Amino acid sequence: MSFLKYLTCLSLGGCLFLSSGKAFAGSHIAYDPLLVGPAKPDKAKLVKGQKGMVVTAQHLASDVGAQILRDGGNAVDAAVAVGYAMSVVYPAAASLGGGGFATIYLPSSGGNRQNPKAFFVDYRERAPLKSTEKMFLDSAGNPSETDSKTGWKSVATPGVVAGLEEMRQKWGTFSREKLMAPAIKLAREGFVLEQGDIDLFETSLVAFRRNEAAKGVFLDKMGAPLKVGDRLIQTQLAETLERIAEKGREGFYKGKVADSIVEDSQKSGGVLSKKDFEQYRVREFSPLHCRYRGNDIYTAPLPSAGGVALCEIFGILDHYDLGKSGLHSEKSLQLQIEAMRQAYWDRRSLGDGVAPEVIQHFLNPIYLKNIADHLPQEAPKDLSAFKQASSEKQETTHYSVIDSKGMAVSITVTLDGWFGGGVLGGNTGVWMNDEMDDFSLKAGAPNMFGIPGAKANAIAPGKTPLSSMAPTIAVNPNHKAILITGSRGGARIPTIALSVLTGVFDYKMDIASAVSLPRFHEQWAPDVVEMEPKAISKSIQKKLEKKGYSFAERHPWGGAASIFVSPSSLERHEKGSKNVRKVFGAADARSLGGSAVAE
Numbered sequence: 001m002s003f004l005k006y007l008t009c010l011s012l013g014g015c016l017f018l019s020s021g022k023a024f025a026g027s028h029i030a031y032d033p034l035l036v037g038p039a040k041p042d043k044a045k046l047v048k049g050q051k052g053m054v055v056t057a058q059h060l061a062s063d064v065g066a067q068i069l070r071d072g073g074n075a076v077d078a079a080v081a082v083g084y085a086m087s088v089v090y091p092a093a094a095s096l097g098g099g100g101f102a103t104i105y106l107p108s109s110g111g112n113r114q115n116p117k118a119f120f121v122d123y124r125e126r127a128p129l130k131s132t133e134k135m136f137l138d139s140a141g142n143p144s145e146t147d148s149k150t151g152w153k154s155v156a157t158p159g160v161v162a163g164l165e166e167m168r169q170k171w172g173t174f175s176r177e178k179l180m181a182p183a184i185k186l187a188r189e190g191f192v193l194e195q196g197d198i199d200l201f202e203t204s205l206v207a208f209r210r211n212e213a214a215k216g217v218f219l220d221k222m223g224a225p226l227k228v229g230d231r232l233i234q235t236q237l238a239e240t241l242e243r244i245a246e247k248g249r250e251g252f253y254k255g256k257v258a259d260s261i262v263e264d265s266q267k268s269g270g271v272l273s274k275k276d277f278e279q280y281r282v283r284e285f286s287p288l289h290c291r292y293r294g295n296d297i298y299t300a301p302l303p304s305a306g307g308v309a310l311c312e313i314f315g316i317l318d319h320y321d322l323g324k325s326g327l328h329s330e331k332s333l334q335l336q337i338e339a340m341r342q343a344y345w346d347r348r349s350l351g352d353g354v355a356p357e358v359i360q361h362f363l364n365p366i367y368l369k370n371i372a373d374h375l376p377q378e379a380p381k382d383l384s385a386f387k388q389a390s391s392e393k394q395e396t397t398h399y400s401v402i403d404s405k406g407m408a409v410s411i412t413v414t415l416d417g418w419f420g421g422g423v424l425g426g427n428t429g430v431w432m433n434d435e436m437d438d439f440s441l442k443a444g445a446p447n448m449f450g451i452p453g454a455k456a457n458a459i460a461p462g463k464t465p466l467s468s469m470a471p472t473i474a475v476n477p478n479h480k481a482i483l484i485t486g487s488r489g490g491a492r493i494p495t496i497a498l499s500v501l502t503g504v505f506d507y508k509m510d511i512a513s514a515v516s517l518p519r520f521h522e523q524w525a526p527d528v529v530e531m532e533p534k535a536i537s538k539s540i541q542k543k544l545e546k547k548g549y550s551f552a553e554r555h556p557w558g559g560a561a562s563i564f565v566s567p568s569s570l571e572r573h574e575k576g577s578k579n580v581r582k583v584f585g586a587a588d589a590r591s592l593g594g595s596a597v598a599e
Contacts, residue, residue: 036199036200036203036395036418036591037199037555037556037559037590037591037592038556038589038590038592039555039556040533040556041516041556041588041589041590042589043512043513043516043589044512044513044515044516044586044587044588044589045512045586045587045589045596046510046511046512046513046584046585046586047584047585047586047595047596047597047598048582048583048584048598049582049583049584049585049598049599050580050581050582050583050598051069051403051404051581051583051598051599052066052069052075052078052401052402052403052404052583052598052599053066053400053401053402053563053583053584053585053596053597053598053599054066054069054078054082054399054400054401054585054596054597054599055399055400055401055561055562055563055585055586055587055594055595055596055597056082056086056090056397056399056561056587056594056595057086057090057093057397057398057399057488057559057561057587057588057591057593057594058085058086058089058090058196058197058593058594058595059593059594059595059597060085060089060186060191061082061085061086061089061090061399062082062399062587062594062595062596062597063595063597064081064082064085064182064183065078065079065081065082065085065399065401065597066078066597066598066599067182068081068174068179069401069403069404069599070599071174072173073172073173073174073179073403074171074172074173074403074405074407075104075401075402075403075407075408075409076104076167076168076170076171076172076407076409077168077172077173077174077179078401078403078409079102079167079399079401079409079411080164080167080168080172080179081174081179081180081182081183082399082401082411083100083160083163083164083399083411083413084164084179084180084182084183084241085182085183085186086397086399086413087160087183087237087241087430088183088186088187088191088234088237088241089186089191089197090200090397091234091237091419091431092200092201092203092204092395092415092418092419092431093200093395093396093397093413093414093415093418093488094160094397094413094415095160095415095419095420095430095431095432095433096158096160096161096237096240096252096430097155097158097160097261097415097420097425097430097431097432097433098125098158098159098160098413098414098415098416098420098431098433098435099123099124099125099156099158099159099160099163099413099414099433099435100123100124100159100160100163100411100412100413100414100469101120101121101122101123101124101300101304101411101412101467101469101471102119102120102121102123102163102167102409102410102411102471103118103119103120103287103298103299103300103409103410103411103471103472103473104118104119104120104121104167104171104407104408104409104410105117105118105119105298105407105408105409105473105475105481106118106119106171106407107405107406107407107480107481118286118287118289118298118473118475119284119286119287120284120285120286120287120288120298120300120301121163121166121167121282121283121284122282122283122284122285122303122464123159123160123162123163123164123166123282123283124159124303124435124464124465124467125156125157125158125159125433125435125464125465126156126157126159126276126280126462126463126464127156127157127436127439127459127460127461127462127463127464127465128155128156128157128270128271128272128273128276128461129273129275129276129279129461129462130271130273130461131271131436131459131460131461131463132459132461133458133459133460135153135271135459136148136153136436136441136459137441137442141442142442143441143442144441148434148436148437148439148441149417149421149434149437150207150417150421150422150434151268151269151270151421151422151423152264152265152268152269152270152272152421152423152432153269153270153271153436154420154421154433154434154435154436154437155265155270155272155420155421155423155432155433155434155435155436156433156435156436156465157272157276157277157280158280158430158432158433159280159282160413161244161249161251161252161253162249162252162253162280162281162282163282165248165249166282166284171407176244176245176248177245180241180244180245181245183241184238184241184242184245187233187234187235187237187238187241187429188233188234188235188238189233190231190232190233190234191231191232192229192230192231193226193227193228193229193230193231193232194228194592194593195228195592195593196591196592196593196594197232197593198225198226198227198228199592200418201218201225201226202225203418203419204418204419204422205225206422207419207422207423208225209223210422211422211423211424213236213424213426213427213429214424217232217233217234217236217429218232234429235429236427236428236429237428237429237430238429239428239429240252240257240428240429240430243255243256243257244257252277253277253278253280254277254278257425257428257430258274258277258278259274259426260425260426260427260428261277261425261426261428261430261432262274262276262277263426264423264425264426265425268423285301286301287299287300287301287307287473288300288301288307288308288311288359288363289311290310290311290314290315290363291314291318292314292317292318292474292501292505293318293505293506294476294477295474295475295476295477295482295483295505296474296475296476297310297311297314297472297473297474297475297501298472298473298474298475299311299470299471299472299473299497300467300469300470300471300472301359302350302351302352302353302354302359303351303352303353303464303465303466303467304466304467304468304469304470305347305350305466305467305468306467306468306469306470306493306494306497307470307472307494308343308346308347308350308359308362308363309340309343309344309346309347309468309470309494310343310470310472310494310497310498311363312339312342312343312346312362312363312368313336313339313340313343313494313495313498314498314501315363315365315368315372316335316338316339316342316343316368316371316372316375317335317336317339317372317502318372319368319369319372319373320335320372322335322336322502322506322507323506323507323508327507328518328520328535328536328537328540329540330540330543330544333520333536333540333544334375334376334377334544334547334549335375336498336502336520337380337520337522337529337544337549338375338376338380338381339371339375340495340498340521340522340523340524341380341381341522341523341524341527342371342381343494344491344522344523344524344525345524346362348454348456349454349456350454350456350457350466351454351455351456351457351458351466352457352463352464352465352466353463354456378547379547379548380527380547380548380549395414395415395416395417395418395488395490396412396413396414396469396487396488396489396490396493397412397413397414397488397559397591398410398411398412398413398471398485398486398487398488398559398560398561399411399486399561400484400485400486400561400562400563400585401484401563402481402484402563402565402583403599404581404599406480406481406565406570407481408473408481408484408563409484410471410472410473410484410485410486411471411486412469412470412471412486412487412488412493414433414435414467414469414488415431415432415433415434415435416433416434416435416437416438417434417437419431420432420433420434420435421433421434422434435465436459436465438457438465438466438467439457439458439459439463439465439466440454440455440456440457440458440459441459443455443458454466468489468490468491468492468493468494469486469493470486470493470494470497471486472484472485472486472497472501474501474505476567476570478567478570480565480567480570481565482564482565482566482567482570483500483501483504483511483562483563483564483565484562484563485497485500485501485560485561485562485563486560486561487500487558487559487560487561487588488558488559488591489557489558489559491523492519492521492523492530492557492558493558495519495520495521495522495523496519496557496558496560497560499514499517499519500514500515500517500560500562501514502514503515503517504564510564510584511562511563511564511584511585511586512584512586514562514586515560515562515586515587515588516586516588516589518531518532518533518534518535518556519531519532519535519556519557519558520532520535520536521557527550528550528551528552529544529549529550529551529552530551530552530553530554531551531552531553531554532553532554532555532556532557533553533556536551556590557590558588558590558591559588559590559591559594560586560588561586561587561588561594561596562585562586562588563583563584563585563586563596564583564584564585565581565582565583565584566581566582566583566584569581569582583598585597585598
C-alpha cells in the first residue's frame with residue numbers, strides 16, 4: 001500500500017491536505033483518518049490517584065465514570081455509564097449503532113492462575129441474516145467502491161446496547177436508570193463543543209448535510225458546521241436512551257427503536273430486518289491469555305486478530321531483553337519489526353469461526369521460540385506469499401477503568417468509519433455503523449487503503465468481521481491487575497498496545513511516557529515500516545534501510561487510554577499501610593479532548 005500526499009477539496013467542507021489512503025467516490029469519508037488530531041501532540045498528562053481511575057477519549061465521559069466510582073459503583077458500573085455517555089459525547093465512534101469488545105478482570109481471582117476470573121465480552125456487529133458473500137460485487141465480480149463503506153447496505157446489526165446491558169446485569173451493582181441518567185442529561189440538555197469534537201465533526205460534513213435528521217442537530221440553523229462553543233443537543237437520542245433506561249435491551253432491539261431503524265434500512269437499500277435485532281446475542285469467551293515479562297496478559301480472542309497478534313509478538317520478544325538493547329535502538333527496532341511482520345503474516349489465516357487449533361499453533365511456545373531463534377540479524381525475513389491483511393479502518397475509541405478493589409475493565413468500541421455509514425437510524429438519533437466493510441468483500445481485492453482481503457473473513461449471515469481491537473489487561477504474579485490499555489487505530493492497535501506495554505515493562509517508563517512514546521508499525525502488507533515523527537533516529541533508519549527495510553513517516557496515530565497501578569504500592573496496601581495505593585492514568589494527547597480522572 002502506497003500513501004500519497006494529495007489535496008482533496010470537498011465541495012461541502014473546504015479543502016483538506018491528505019497524506020494517506022484513497023478517497024472513494026461519493027463517500028462521506030474523503031479524508032485520511034490518521035489526520036484527526038494534532039500533528040505535534042503534547043505529552044499525555046499523568047494523573048495520579050489512590051482509588052479508582054477512568055480514562056476515555058472524551059473528558060465528559062471520564063467525569064461520568066469517575067462519579068459512579070465515587071458513588072460506590074464498581075468498575076463495570078462505571079464502564080457501562082461511560083459507554084452510554086460516550087454514545088452522546090463521542091458519536092463519531094461510540095454510537096449505540098456500533099459494537100465493541102470488553103476484557104474484564106475480577107479481583108477475587110485468588111491464587112489459581114490456571115482459572116482466573118477474567119472474561120471477554122463480544123458485542124461486535126453481526127452480518128445481517130440476508131447478507132451474502134457476494135453482496136458487494138458488481139456484475140463483473142468486482143467490489144463496489146462505495147456500498148460497503150457508506151449508506152444502509154454497509155450497516156451490520158449493532159451490539160452496543162446488548163453488550164452494556166449484559167455486563168451490567170452480570171457484574172454491575174447499580175440500576176440501569178442510575179447508570180444511564182448522565183447520558184440522558186447530556187443528550188437532552190446538551191454539552192458545549194470543544195476542538196476535539198469539531199475535528200471529528202469535520203470528517204463527516206457531507207453526511208450531515210445529506211441526512212435530514214442530522215442537519216438540525218450537527219449543523220447550525222444556516223446549515224453551517226458547528227463551531228467551538230456551540231451546544232450540541234440530541235433530543236431524539238435522549239428519547240432513545242430513555243426508552244432503553246425504561247425497558248432495557250428490549251427498548252432498543254424490539255418496538256419503536258428497532259422498527260424505525262429497520263424501516264429506514266429497508267426503504268434505503270439496506271438488508272437489516274426485525275429478526276436481526278430480535279436474534280442478536282452477546283457472546284462471552286475466555287479472553288486470550290499469554291505472558292510477558294512475568295505478567296499474565298488478558299486480551300481479545302477471535303473474532304479479533306488483535307489479541308492474537310499482540311500475544312504472538314510478546315511470545316517472540318519475551319526471548320530477548322529489549323531493555324538491555326536500548327529504547328528504539330537498531331537491535332530492538334529490528335526485533336520488534338520482525339516480530340510484527342511475522343504476526344501480521346500469520347493473521348491471514350484468521351476469521352470468525354476459525355478452529356481453535358489455528359490460534360493454538362500460532363501461540364505455541366515451541367513455534368514462538370523457533371521464530372525467535374531465527375529472527376534475522378541482517379536482511380528482512382522472507383515472508384513471500386500472497387499478501388492478505390487487515391481491511392479495517394482506524395476510527396474506533398477505547399476506555400479503561402479500574403476501581404478501588406482492583407476490578408479492571410478494558411473496552412474498545414467502533415462504528416468502523418467515523419460516524420459509521422453516515423446514516424442516522426430513522427428518528428432514533430443513533431448513528432449506524434458501516435461494519436460490513438470490515439469483511440473481505442473478495443479474496444485479494446483491496447479495501448479503501450489498498451489492503452487486500454482474506455477468504456477466512458468472507459461475509460456470511462450472522463458472522464462477525466475480523467478486527468484488530470485488543471482491549472488488554474496485564475496482571476502481576478500476585479494476581480492484581482496493574483495495567484489496562486487499548487486504543488483506536490485499526491490494524492495498528494496491537495502495535496500501539498505493544499508500545500505502551502514495552503514502555504512500562506521493558507523501559508520502565510511511567511504510563512504517560514509510555515502512551516506518548518513515538519510509534520512505529522509494520523504489518524507485512526504493505527511491507528513498509530510506518531513511523532511517527534522522531535520515532536526512529538535518522539542514523540538508525542539509514543542502517544536498517546541498508547539491510548533492506550523501507551520506511552515512511554506518518555501523521556501521529558492512535559488514541560490509547562491507559563491505567564497503571566504500582567505493584568509495590570499494592571503490596572504495601574495489603575500489608576496494612578494506609579494511603580499507599582498508587583494508580584496512574586493517561587489519555588493519549590494524539591486525540592484531543594480525552595482525560596484521565598481519578599476517583
